[in-house]
Amino acid sequence: MYSVGDKNKYYTLYGEIRADILRGKLKEGDRLPSKRALAAELGVSVITVQLAYDQLLAEGYIRSKERSGYFVEAVTDYSAAKPASRVLQKESADAPQAEKTDATQPQIDLTRGSAPVNLFPFSVWARLMRGVLADCGEHLLERVPCNGDKGLRTAIASELYRNRGIDCDPENIVIGGGAEHLYGVIVQLLGRDNVFAVENPGYGRISSTYALNGAKWVPIPVKSRGMDINKLQNSSATVAHVSPAHQFPTGAVMPVSERTRMIEWAADGGKIIIEDDYDSEFRLTGKPLQSMFSLCPERVIYMNTFSKSLAPSMRMGYMVLPPRLAQKYKSVFKSSASIVPLFEQKTLAAMLDGGHFERHLSRLKNHYREVRRLLLAALANAEGCEVADTGSGLHVLARFSAAGGDENIKKEAERRGVKLKCLTDYFLSPISGMENYAVINYSSLTAEMLKKTDN
Amino acid sequence: MYSVGDKNKYYTLYGEIRADILRGKLKEGDRLPSKRALAAELGVSVITVQLAYDQLLAEGYIRSKERSGYFVEAVTDYSAAKPASRVLQKESADAPQAEKTDATQPQIDLTRGSAPVNLFPFSVWARLMRGVLADCGEHLLERVPCNGDKGLRTAIASELYRNRGIDCDPENIVIGGGAEHLYGVIVQLLGRDNVFAVENPGYGRISSTYALNGAKWVPIPVKSRGMDINKLQNSSATVAHVSPAHQFPTGAVMPVSERTRMIEWAADGGKIIIEDDYDSEFRLTGKPLQSMFSLCPERVIYMNTFSKSLAPSMRMGYMVLPPRLAQKYKSVFKSSASIVPLFEQKTLAAMLDGGHFERHLSRLKNHYREVRRLLLAALANAEGCEVADTGSGLHVLARFSAAGGDENIKKEAERRGVKLKCLTDYFLSPISGMENYAVINYSSLTAEMLKKTDN
Numbered sequence: 001m002y003s004v005g006d007k008n009k010y011y012t013l014y015g016e017i018r019a020d021i022l023r024g025k026l027k028e029g030d031r032l033p034s035k036r037a038l039a040a041e042l043g044v045s046v047i048t049v050q051l052a053y054d055q056l057l058a059e060g061y062i063r064s065k066e067r068s069g070y071f072v073e074a075v076t077d078y079s080a081a082k083p084a085s086r087v088l089q090k091e092s093a094d095a096p097q098a099e100k101t102d103a104t105q106p107q108i109d110l111t112r113g114s115a116p117v118n119l120f121p122f123s124v125w126a127r128l129m130r131g132v133l134a135d136c137g138e139h140l141l142e143r144v145p146c147n148g149d150k151g152l153r154t155a156i157a158s159e160l161y162r163n164r165g166i167d168c169d170p171e172n173i174v175i176g177g178g179a180e181h182l183y184g185v186i187v188q189l190l191g192r193d194n195v196f197a198v199e200n201p202g203y204g205r206i207s208s209t210y211a212l213n214g215a216k217w218v219p220i221p222v223k224s225r226g227m228d229i230n231k232l233q234n235s236s237a238t239v240a241h242v243s244p245a246h247q248f249p250t251g252a253v254m255p256v257s258e259r260t261r262m263i264e265w266a267a268d269g270g271k272i273i274i275e276d277d278y279d280s281e282f283r284l285t286g287k288p289l290q291s292m293f294s295l296c297p298e299r300v301i302y303m304n305t306f307s308k309s310l311a312p313s314m315r316m317g318y319m320v321l322p323p324r325l326a327q328k329y330k331s332v333f334k335s336s337a338s339i340v341p342l343f344e345q346k347t348l349a350a351m352l353d354g355g356h357f358e359r360h361l362s363r364l365k366n367h368y369r370e371v372r373r374l375l376l377a378a379l380a381n382a383e384g385c386e387v388a389d390t391g392s393g394l395h396v397l398a399r400f401s402a403a404g405g406d407e408n409i410k411k412e413a414e415r416r417g418v419k420l421k422c423l424t425d426y427f428l429s430p431i432s433g434m435e436n437y438a439v440i441n442y443s444s445l446t447a448e449m450l451k452k453t454d455n
Numbered sequence: 456m457y458s459v460g461d462k463n464k465y466y467t468l469y470g471e472i473r474a475d476i477l478r479g480k481l482k483e484g485d486r487l488p489s490k491r492a493l494a495a496e497l498g499v500s501v502i503t504v505q506l507a508y509d510q511l512l513a514e515g516y517i518r519s520k521e522r523s524g525y526f527v528e529a530v531t532d533y534s535a536a537k538p539a540s541r542v543l544q545k546e547s548a549d550a551p552q553a554e555k556t557d558a559t560q561p562q563i564d565l566t567r568g569s570a571p572v573n574l575f576p577f578s579v580w581a582r583l584m585r586g587v588l589a590d591c592g593e594h595l596l597e598r599v600p601c602n603g604d605k606g607l608r609t610a611i612a613s614e615l616y617r618n619r620g621i622d623c624d625p626e627n628i629v630i631g632g633g634a635e636h637l638y639g640v641i642v643q644l645l646g647r648d649n650v651f652a653v654e655n656p657g658y659g660r661i662s663s664t665y666a667l668n669g670a671k672w673v674p675i676p677v678k679s680r681g682m683d684i685n686k687l688q689n690s691s692a693t694v695a696h697v698s699p700a701h702q703f704p705t706g707a708v709m710p711v712s713e714r715t716r717m718i719e720w721a722a723d724g725g726k727i728i729i730e731d732d733y734d735s736e737f738r739l740t741g742k743p744l745q746s747m748f749s750l751c752p753e754r755v756i757y758m759n760t761f762s763k764s765l766a767p768s769m770r771m772g773y774m775v776l777p778p779r780l781a782q783k784y785k786s787v788f789k790s791s792a793s794i795v796p797l798f799e800q801k802t803l804a805a806m807l808d809g810g811h812f813e814r815h816l817s818r819l820k821n822h823y824r825e826v827r828r829l830l831l832a833a834l835a836n837a838e839g840c841e842v843a844d845t846g847s848g849l850h851v852l853a854r855f856s857a858a859g860g861d862e863n864i865k866k867e868a869e870r871r872g873v874k875l876k877c878l879t880d881y882f883l884s885p886i887s888g889m890e891n892y893a894v895i896n897y898s899s900l901t902a903e904m905l906k907k908t909d910n
Binding site: 122188 | 569572573575577581584585588592593595596597598599632633635636639642643647660667668669670766767768769770787790791792793794795796797798799
């Protein structure tokens with residue numbers, strides 16, 4: 001049935017099954033072989049099959065039915081388990097206590113979105129910088145083309161292929177000075193006649209950056225399966241800015257059926273989807289979900305930054321443009337130089353090429369797994385708290401249903417030395433039923449902090 | 456009468472006389488003491504007085520009358536000698552030959568606006584980088600405030616005070632990623648309802664960047680005294696983007712009377728002037744002209760970049776905002792980080808603070824003086840060529856009146872291995888009487904190149 005190589009066995013298997021579903025070889029309702037049977041047939045371990053099925057499950061290609069096995073989903077009529085949605089839907093009423101800290105302890109900031117600075121491999125970075133300085137010398141003074149240094153673009157393309165399954169030409173990549181800078185470039189590229197649909201609740205900085213750049217935007221509600229496609233279809237939007245892998249702050253993961261519907265929306269009338277993959281590197285179990293870009297490279301702009309994985313002062317991000325837009329970019333910006341200094345671009349390229357970035361990411365993920373374990377344990381002990389956890393990204397939602405309102409949740413937390421925001425703080429316009437959720441962004445936490453607060 | 460300190464004697468004297476003119480203590484038509492008399496009275500050399508008078512002359516505060524001496528100008532009715540305008544007004548008809556190169560020689564590019572890379576003090580820069588890396592360590596990873604690193608802003612403020620006579624609070628300075636990035640920030644700050652007046656002919660990149668940022672712009676003709684204020688007054692413009700110190704490509708220097716008129720235009724109705732001081736560091740004789748910002752810090756945004764004085768890959772520029780706009784900037788961009796990496800900002804600050812930048816500039820200026828001398832000599836030998844030279848900036852205009860049109864001038868030059876543009880290539884909309892002027896940008900030339908072509 002399936003042949004599985006030695007390396008990344010489960011990922012290969014996952015890819016082959018997914019291909020069969022997409023090609024229609026496996027149809028809606030088809031039952032997959034049992035894990036044990038498939039493992040025996042392929043000569044791989046049951047764990048390998050389990051991991052492949054888990055990935056297909058997480059992406060919404062299959063569903064699991066207790067005691068019956070795994071069944072193929074209808075990609076256009078998806079209704080599988082939605083881990084992120086659980087917390088958005090259920091109701092409960094318990095006590096409002098969360099963290100067990102007291103006011104004398106150091107402030108824990110659950111609103112920050114960056115890794116602790118001491119986890120950055122500074123000595124490696126400094127060594128690479130010295131190397132670049134010595135190797136490139138005066139070439140560092142030369143003008144950088146508008147789409148960035150070719151070496152860095154090539155390194156990013158391999159990284160995307162290796163870790164994200166994205167196959168793209170380095171010529172279609174544009175290096176920019178962080179996410180906000182790229183949003184502005186996209187407005188310049190697509191034009192201000194467009195209306196940008198943004199996720200609500202969401203990062204306020206996305207809509208405000210569009211507004212600052214003179215573009216119109218509309219908030220579209222996020223439900224358990226990501227941006228509400230019906231609402232999107234009924235809006236005036238011509239561009240949809242989404243984070244399908246792990247929406248901030250709801251944590252929603254967009255299943256493949258919804259992705260397909262959104263791509264259909266885009267294909268009808270030459271619209272564009274911006275896939276903001278801001279924290280997909282931090283999926284802590286399994287591989288990241290397949291990108292929307294891979295599903296439709298003609299309609300999707302893929303973008304990501306290094307500010308979460310490296311450091312907030314590294315203002316570097318990139319986007320992969322559909323070929324037609326990449327051509328347009330080069331013609332519009334041909335007389336502009338890249339805004340990112342060549343020095344930083346060369347150093348990052350050396351970090352990617354030398355495998356340092358991958359090692360750093362893997363260390364960071366181990367760190368976050370431990371932080372998340374301690375955090376979830378602490379929250380499990382907290383009375384009246386229910387947690388949603390998708391395994392993606394660097395934040396979880398915790399519901400305190402008897403908290404008596406979001407202001408109370410924040411006040412209680414502050415009394416215990418914890419700074420946090422609620423789901424409603426990320427509203428672009430109000431939506432009902434989202435009260436009493438604390439957004440717990442653990443990206444700046446350390447195990448030590450949590451162990452202290454646990455006592 | 457005037458007391459003159461030991462340091463920068465002529466500049467102090469210049470400042471004191473200028474203050475008397477502005478305060479009305481010296482009135483229109485008043486005769487200044489002879490150089491010899493004033494020198495004797497103050498106990499300084501005649502050269503010192505000469506330099507002070509030259510500066511006042513260049514800025515249009517006084518005029519010289521042959522055999523009679525120096526007289527105070529009416530600041531609001533200025534009509535002194537206009538070196539840059541000479542060539543724009545007179546007519547003549549000679550032969551079209553310019554450079555004495557032949558097609559086998561290496562290409563000389565007179566369209567590029569950057570210094571030869573080998574003049575950059577790379578070893579100093581590399582040493583400072585290593586120092587910053589060692590000194591700042593992991594602090595380099597921290598988020599930089601939206602207006603840039605305080606150390607760099609402070610260093611720029613002293614530099615501006617020392618070399619440009621500009622007195623400003625570092626809190627009103629914003630560091631950006633080069634000129635184009637700052638133009639975009641200005642649009643975001645002032646709003647897209649504004650109409651930006653840009654100089655015609657001028658850098659196409661200014662108007663195209665405004666257009667890309669969704670702002671409307673109108674071309675206003677540049678005459679011998681800079682942007683035509685009458686035309687500006689009759690336009691719909693609410694913001695004027697000018698380079699009064701040395702307009703590109705006409706070379707026009709805006710005399711103080713015109714500056715005053717433009718400031719009056721701005722003050723009437725809350726308009727804004729953007730003073731783009733892109734190459735004022737390269738005034739090769741005397742000090743740079745007093746800035747418009749100093750005349751009216753409430754209405755003028757002063758901006759400059761380091762791409763001419765350092766290297767084109769150093770995408771760093773800055774602007775000094777009027778206090779009210781600086782406040783607005785901080786409130787609009789408070790949640791954004793600076794787009795320039797802290798590492799580059801710290802290195803540049805070290806370069807400024809350590810006096811390395813000043814030494815580099817002074818070496819660059821010596822280099823350009825020699826290049827200019829050789830260039831002017833070569834052009835003087837060329838038949839039918841007349842040169843306008845204001846002593847400012849890094850380009851001159853050469854008129855070839857019998858060339859038979861701009862396309863011929865460029866073709867002839869190309870045949871000799873020289874790439875150049877004409878004044879008409881910088882038109883945003885056509886203006887008559889500007890044909891047959893070659894724009895000779897000598898910023899990328901070296902003395903060696905010119906000596907070769909001279910043979």
